[in-house]
Amino acid sequence: MRGAIRFDNLTLGYDRHPAVHHLDGRIEAGSLTAIVGPNGGGKSTLLKGIVGALKPFSGRVDLGGLDAREVAYLPQAADIDRSFPMSVYDLVAMGLWRSRGMFGGIGKKDHTHISEAMAAVGLEGFERRAIGTLSGGQMQRALFARLLLQDAPVILLDEPFTAIDARTTADLLALVARWHQESRTVVAVLHDLETVKKHFPETLLLARGAVAWGATRDALSPEHLLEARRMVEAFDPHAHYCKAAS
Numbered sequence: 001m002r003g004a005i006r007f008d009n010l011t012l013g014y015d016r017h018p019a020v021h022h023l024d025g026r027i028e029a030g031s032l033t034a035i036v037g038p039n040g041g042g043k044s045t046l047l048k049g050i051v052g053a054l055k056p057f058s059g060r061v062d063l064g065g066l067d068a069r070e071v072a073y074l075p076q077a078a079d080i081d082r083s084f085p086m087s088v089y090d091l092v093a094m095g096l097w098r099s100r101g102m103f104g105g106i107g108k109k110d111h112t113h114i115s116e117a118m119a120a121v122g123l124e125g126f127e128r129r130a131i132g133t134l135s136g137g138q139m140q141r142a143l144f145a146r147l148l149l150q151d152a153p154v155i156l157l158d159e160p161f162t163a164i165d166a167r168t169t170a171d172l173l174a175l176v177a178r179w180h181q182e183s184r185t186v187v188a189v190l191h192d193l194e195t196v197k198k199h200f201p202e203t204l205l206l207a208r209g210a211v212a213w214g215a216t217r218d219a220l221s222p223e224h225l226l227e228a229r230r231m232v233e234a235f236d237p238h239a240h241y242c243k244a245a246s
């Protein structure tokens with residue numbers, strides 16, 4: 001089904017050191033899934049594998065025929081260069097890139113859509129501001145406006161609410177809920193388990209491998225959380241490529 005993501009024996013990593021190990025499973029189309037787990041557990045790595053920014057050491061990610069460009073991806077705030085001289089309007093307008101092409105003109109209808117997206121995230125009046133002058137929360141709002149315009153069937157968010165205040169988090173969670181109602185597949189890396197329990201029906205608990213995956217209340221049982229911590233602590237980051245049997 002359009003929007004499903006399947007992992008077949010997927011191993012991802014860097015410089016021959018695996019960060020995600022032999023992952024099998026499927027994120028259902030239209031589902032709302034949190035990825036949680038200890039630091040270094042491979043959560044960001046998995047998102048990079050889904051968007052194709054990292055090629056698997058082995059196994060594969062199956063997007064069911066979906067083009068990687070149809071996957072919208074919000075990296076961690078730390079990975080976004082805000083020193084680039086660009087207005088908030090232009091940042092948001094980049095969301096049209098997939099439908100308009102790199103040098104496609106922006107028509108009257110597009111201007112309306114851009115204004116609507118900025119209004120949806122509460123950024124009216126910020127159009128001409130340079131992105132470097134935005135607060136962390138305002139920048140995250142602008143990036144969500146860009147995601148709105150991307151209109152993608154699959155949306156991946158890497159720690160979207162880290163260092164974001166309660167009001168902004170609530171506003172952005174409302175957009176996540178809207179995407180879910182629109183039957184898009186939404187996957188978010190999160191650390192706040194209360195947010196996960198309240199807003200995300202499915203959870204993948206990842207500690208290099210899947211510790212648990214399914215209904216959130218089951219996946220986040222105390223036993224599973226303890227097991228996740230143990231798995232990461234026991235891992236030798238200097239081990240040779242994949243000691244585990246394939």
Ligand SMILES: Nc1ncnc2c1ncn2[C@@H]1O[C@H](COP(=O)(O)OP(=O)(O)OP(=O)(O)O)[C@@H](O)[C@H]1O
Binds near residue numbers: 014037039042237
């Ligand atoms: N560019 C890189 N080069 C080498 N190793 C990397 C790189 N990026 C991540 N790693 C390593 O891969 C492992 C998994 O990192 P990853 O960022 O996926 O974890 P995470 O679960 O997202 O962690 P956190 O919760 O701290 O953000 C870590 O051991 C990390 O040091």
